[in-house]
Amino acid sequence: MANTTTDDSRKENNQDLTLERSNASFNINEITEIIDGGVDKTKFRKEMEKLLFDDPLFKDFYKTFFKTRSELYEESIARGVKLFSLRQKYKWTDEQFEVIEDLVNHLFGMSLHFTMFIPSLERLATETQKAKWLPLATNFKILGTYAQTEMGHGTYLQGLETTATYDPVTEEFILNTPHKSSMKWWPGSLGKSSTHALVQAVLIINGKNYGMHPFMLQLRSLDNHMPLPGIEVGDIGPKMTVNYNDNGFLLLKNVRIPRQHMLMKHAQVSSDGKYTSSGPNKAIYATMVLVRVKMTKWVHDALRKAITTAVRYSAVRHQSKMDDSGPEPQILDYQTQQYKLFPVLADTYALFFMSRNLRRQYNRMMEDIRNKGSYKMLAEIHSISCGLKGLSSKIGIDGASICRTACGGHGYLMVAGISEVLGLLHSVVTAEGEYTVVCLQTARYLMKQIAKVSVGEVVTESCEYLNVDPQSFSCPLQTPADCFNLTFLCDIFRNRANSLIRSVASRLQIAIESGTPQHIAMNNNLQSLVRVAEAHSETIMVLDFTAAVTSLRTSPETIKVLTSLCQLHALHTIVKHAGDFMETESVGLEQIKWIREQELKLLEIIRPNAVALVDAFDLHDDSLGSLLGVYDGNVYERLYESTKYNPMNQNVVHPSYHKYLKPLMSGEMISKL
Numbered sequence: 294m295a296n297t298t299t300d301d302s303r304k305e306n307n308q309d310l311t312l313e314r315s316n317a318s319f320n321i322n323e324i325t326e327i328i329d330g331g332v333d334k335t336k337f338r339k340e341m342e343k344l345l346f347d348d349p350l351f352k353d354f355y356k357t358f359f360k361t362r363s364e365l366y367e368e369s370i371a372r373g374v375k376l377f378s379l380r381q382k383y384k385w386t387d388e389q390f391e392v393i394e395d396l397v398n399h400l401f402g403m404s405l406h407f408t409m410f411i412p413s414l415e416r417l418a419t420e421t422q423k424a425k426w427l428p429l430a431t432n433f434k435i436l437g438t439y440a441q442t443e444m445g446h447g448t449y450l451q452g453l454e455t456t457a458t459y460d461p462v463t464e465e466f467i468l469n470t471p472h473k474s475s476m477k478w479w480p481g482s483l484g485k486s487s488t489h490a491l492v493q494a495v496l497i498i499n500g501k502n503y504g505m506h507p508f509m510l511q512l513r514s515l516d517n518h519m520p521l522p523g524i525e526v527g528d529i530g531p532k533m534t535v536n537y538n539d540n541g542f543l544l545l546k547n548v549r550i551p552r553q554h555m556l557m558k559h560a561q562v563s564s565d566g567k568y569t570s571s572g573p574n575k576a577i578y579a580t581m582v583l584v585r586v587k588m589t590k591w592v593h594d595a596l597r598k599a600i601t602t603a604v605r606y607s608a609v610r611h612q613s614k615m616d617d618s619g620p621e622p623q624i625l626d627y628q629t630q631q632y633k634l635f636p637v638l639a640d641t642y643a644l645f646f647m648s649r650n651l652r653r654q655y656n657r658m659m660e661d662i663r664n665k666g667s668y669k670m671l672a673e674i675h676s677i678s679c680g681l682k683g684l685s686s687k688i689g690i691d692g693a694s695i696c697r698t699a700c701g702g703h704g705y706l707m708v709a710g711i712s713e714v715l716g717l718l719h720s721v722v723t724a725e726g727e728y729t730v731v732c733l734q735t736a737r738y739l740m741k742q743i744a745k746v747s748v749g750e751v752v753t754e755s756c757e758y759l760n761v762d763p764q765s766f767s768c769p770l771q772t773p774a775d776c777f778n779l780t781f782l783c784d785i786f787r788n789r790a791n792s793l794i795r796s797v798a799s800r801l802q803i804a805i806e807s808g809t810p811q812h813i814a815m816n817n818n819l820q821s822l823v824r825v826a827e828a829h830s831e832t833i834m835v836l837d838f839t840a841a842v843t844s845l846r847t848s849p850e851t852i853k854v855l856t857s858l859c860q861l862h863a864l865h866t867i868v869k870h871a872g873d874f875m876e877t878e879s880v881g882l883e884q885i886k887w888i889r890e891q892e893l894k895l896l897e898i899i900r901p902n903a904v905a906l907v908d909a910f911d912l913h914d915d916s917l918g919s920l921l922g923v924y925d926g927n928v929y930e931r932l933y934e935s936t937k938y939n940p941m942n943q944n945v946v947h948p949s950y951h952k953y954l955k956p957l958m959s960g961e962m963i964s965k966l
């Protein structure tokens with residue numbers, strides 16, 4: 294069934310896409326509604342698309358690729374201001390605002406005000422502090438960011454060097470960034486926009502170091518936006534992407550702030566300099582977990598743009614010949630093109646179901662914290678979200694790179710939109726916990742869980758598979774057809790993770806028992822620890838995808854097509870890590886051969902629905918931001934149109950001709966030398 298979108302701007306006039314859409318075996322609206330979370334949410338999203346994309350400020354995303362950094366920044370601030378005003382006018386909930394953020398590709402200024410500044414205030418400030426600052430923040434009387442990372446340290450928070458020294462005489466903290474390495478470097482919206490920052494600094498009282506604490510710091514005058522005395526602040530420069538964001542630097546020289554500007558919900562400093570603390574600050578971890586949980590969804594959002602572009606473009610692009618007498622086929626008909634793109638399509642769906650489940654688990658944890666004051670689930674959700682944030686960013690980068698190359702030369706153009714997606718994914722792999730570092734956090738948790746198994750203690754739900762002895766496992770794949778059995782595939786993933794975890798745990802134990810210092814034993818096994826975190830996270834993804842497709846309440850056709858994607862996701866992951874699966878005897882050589890054959894069969898099964906499966910993401914062209922992936926498929930016309938907008942083409946003869954080329958060609962340049 295064809296797309297029933299009501300968007301008038303979409304004209305189905307590319308014949309190939311029209312045919313592809315008519316070939317689909319399922320109703321794409323069913324999948325769209327699953328992804329949006331129900332009919333009402335699809336309706337809301339469509340209303341928001343109308344509201345936003347009728348406004349020139351949000352239209353024609355591709356034009357951003359021709360802008361200078363300063364123009365990009367200015368436009369993003371205009372967008373942010375518009376969105377914040379609309380948010381107040383329509384009283385959008387946080388959940389609704391997340392939908393809007395996705396629609397506009399997060400391309401608006403001051404996003405940290407809502408993602409980090411206000412949530413951190415809510416979790417770290419006392420009731421009195423909240424009463425003072427939250428109304429100012431929510432009414433935009435102050436604009437804030439969160440300044441943690443420094444030039445010298447991002448990952449290792451104990452290494453942060455910004456100091457807040459208490460002066461009991463004036464009852465003030467004196468803030469300093471004593472070395473070049475101590476300056477804050479990276480915080481979003483810091484360079485040019487924010488008037489305030491929550492600054493993480495080392496608290497010092499009477500020469501004693503009390504570790505990192507949060508402080509409210511006013512950066513700029515509320516009258517003329519000039520930096521206050523002792524403060525040097527600016528933009529860190531062009532980046533791989535997100536160049537609209539004024540990621541900033543901050544130097545502090547003897548900046549004094551009142552004692553009441555330390556956020557004191559979890560630790561307090563009295564007027565005479567006495568320090569009290571109510572214990573480890575679990576609330577801050579909950580905030581960090583939420584950002585990672587959201588990032589897994591951002592990866593899905595980003596990758597679905599890349600795959601939508603690559604699949605639609607592959608349906609309209611014709612190149613070479615399979616048979617000399619025949620026409621040039623759609624490049625989507627080459628098996629190699631399908632082998633590039635369909636596993637990425639399957640991963641994109643896997644990411645969706647995984648991130649949806651992760652968000653549900655996070656919400657359950659927050660309910661427990663709010664209703665029962667219980668932080669019981671925090672360690673597990675923290676470990677899962679670390680591993681899944683890492684894994685999803687890696688899947689995203691790999692998948693978007695494949696989409697880029699699968700679009701040939703045109704995929705290299707910025708207006709293809711994939712470079713932008715790729716750059717964004719590169720920020721996800723590093724920000725909020727660098728890839729290796731977050732994987733190691735998950736691995737440490739897994740080591741604790743396996744230690745529990747060895748002494749007969751209960752492990753958490755995500756690690757239940759560790760209770761099975763891998764010695765008792767035998768590969769359930771007895772025939773090639775078994776490779777489509779999702780229950781078998783889940784068991785294979787569990788066994789591979791279980792065996793790898795046990796093997797590293799045992800190597801660590803042997804090393805430590807034989808006298809190797811613990812830190813050396815750990816370092817000698819770091820790569821294996823990352824590998825176990827990846828194996829555990831891949832298992833969670835396959836289990837989540839399987840659980841989702843086996844419990845769907847929708848038409849059999851839709852279940853069938855999603856099941857094929859789930860099978861392909863699992864089989865392709867096994868092929869990618871065939872060494873791991875064979876080393877742990879989760880599958881044998883014969884089974885690997887079958888799996889490779891069945892993968893190719895799945896390509897044929899998925900082929901007729903490929904375009905419909907990306908259409909089901911229902912991305913508005915102005916969200917997609919790609920001239921190769923436009924819904925109507927008129928790619929060549931769009932590419933040519935974009936040259937009219939290109940500032941390089943505004944002069945038929947570029948001024949550099951008169952300045953350099955003409956003197957060279959006339960010999961004037963050489964005679965001057």
Ligand SMILES: Cc1cc2nc3c(=O)[nH]c(=O)nc-3n(C[C@H](O)[C@H](O)[C@H](O)COP(=O)(O)OP(=O)(O)OC[C@H]3O[C@@H](n4cnc5c(N)ncnc54)[C@H](O)[C@@H]3O)c2cc1C
Nearest residue numbers: 440441442446447448479480481720723724725726727729
């Ligand atoms: C686009 C973007 C936006 C950002 N926005 C913000 C923001 O708004 N606010 C903010 O405060 N910060 C922000 N950051 C900073 C970001 O949080 C840090 O860059 C990130 O946490 C990584 O830390 P790092 O730069 O110190 O990397 P490093 O830790 O120096 O990493 C470099 C290498 O060292 C390895 N490594 C480091 N430690 C270990 C270890 N223990 N074991 C093994 N290997 C290790 C890493 O794996 C990596 O390969 C942003 C960064 C980016 C790219």
